[in-house]
Amino acid sequence: MGDEAGWIDVCDLDRLKAETIVRVAGRDLLVIWNEGNVVACERACPHEQADLALGQVTAGRLHCPRHAASFDLRDGAITAGWPSRPLRLYPVRIMDERIWIELQERQPGR
Numbered sequence: 001m002g003d004e005a006g007w008i009d010v011c012d013l014d015r016l017k018a019e020t021i022v023r024v025a026g027r028d029l030l031v032i033w034n035e036g037n038v039v040a041c042e043r044a045c046p047h048e049q050a051d052l053a054l055g056q057v058t059a060g061r062l063h064c065p066r067h068a069a070s071f072d073l074r075d076g077a078i079t080a081g082w083p084s085r086p087l088r089l090y091p092v093r094i095m096d097e098r099i100w101i102e103l104q105e106r107q108p109g110r
């Protein structure tokens with residue numbers, strides 16, 4: 001599995017568990033350790049383009065460092081009442097303790 005198949009190798013699972021949020025080298029994407037699950041998403045907040053790598057993860061939500069909104073890490077939905085599209089999420093696989101993400105946005109139900 002490699003770039004030619006649309007998947008990229010990001011980092012070791014142990015690194016993500018230690019750091020919680022890891023920037024994907026050369027891409028505007030993040031991987032996040034969320035309550036025992038790995039989530040991949042876009043790096044820029046769709047509301048104000050803040051760097052979400054500087055945000056906090058609590059109770060299954062990624063909190064933007066620039067404003068009070070947060071995103072549900074299950075489906076990307078923003079806090080009710082904020083004028084923004086959902087956060088883009090990407091498919092994730094873990095193989096041999098390495099995290100891989102697919103560069104095509106995750107479709108609902110995948």
